Amino acid sequence: MSEYIDKNKALEALNDKYYKISGYSAAYYAGYQHAFDDLRKIGCEDVTPVIHARWIFEMRTVQGDRFACSNCGRIIETGLYAKLEDFPYCHCGAKMDLEEDQ
Numbered sequence: 001m002s003e004y005i006d007k008n009k010a011l012e013a014l015n016d017k018y019y020k021i022s023g024y025s026a027a028y029y030a031g032y033q034h035a036f037d038d039l040r041k042i043g044c045e046d047v048t049p050v051i052h053a054r055w056i057f058e059m060r061t062v063q064g065d066r067f068a069c070s071n072c073g074r075i076i077e078t079g080l081y082a083k084l085e086d087f088p089y090c091h092c093g094a095k096m097d098l099e100e101d102q
Contacts, residue, residue, distance in 0.1 A: 004047050011039055053094035055084055069094060 018032045055067035055076065064079025072092040078084050088096055 004045060007039070007042070007044055011036065014039065048093075051092070051094040052098050053090060054096055054098040055087065069096075070098070 014032065014036050018029070018036070021028075021032075051071055053069055053071035056070050058066040058068050058075065060066075061077065064077055064082070065084075066075060066077050067084065067087075068075050069090040069092060071094040072090060074090050074092065076082075076087050078086075090096065
């Protein structure tokens with residue numbers, strides 16, 4: 001699985017480190033400058049944070065069971081034709097992967 005970092009925070013950390021070091025050779029500082037320039041040139045990915053939630057059992061009805069999203073409260077109903085596994089995401093975008101005790 002890929003991990004993503006905030007490019008601006010990485011550049012800021014590198015820049016802060018560059019200005020805090022002293023007493024090294026010019027080649028050392030040039031290395032920092034090259035790293036800074038290379039990082040600045042890297043393109044950015046379009047990523048969205050994942051919201052994790054779960055379906056909370058509300059009640060049993062004649063047609064089936066009623067569940068609510070732990071993030072937004074949206075109600076879904078399961079029964080003969082719809083199972084809880086058919087709803088891996090809520091319409092709010094939450095991924096339904098949290099366990100019962102979380």
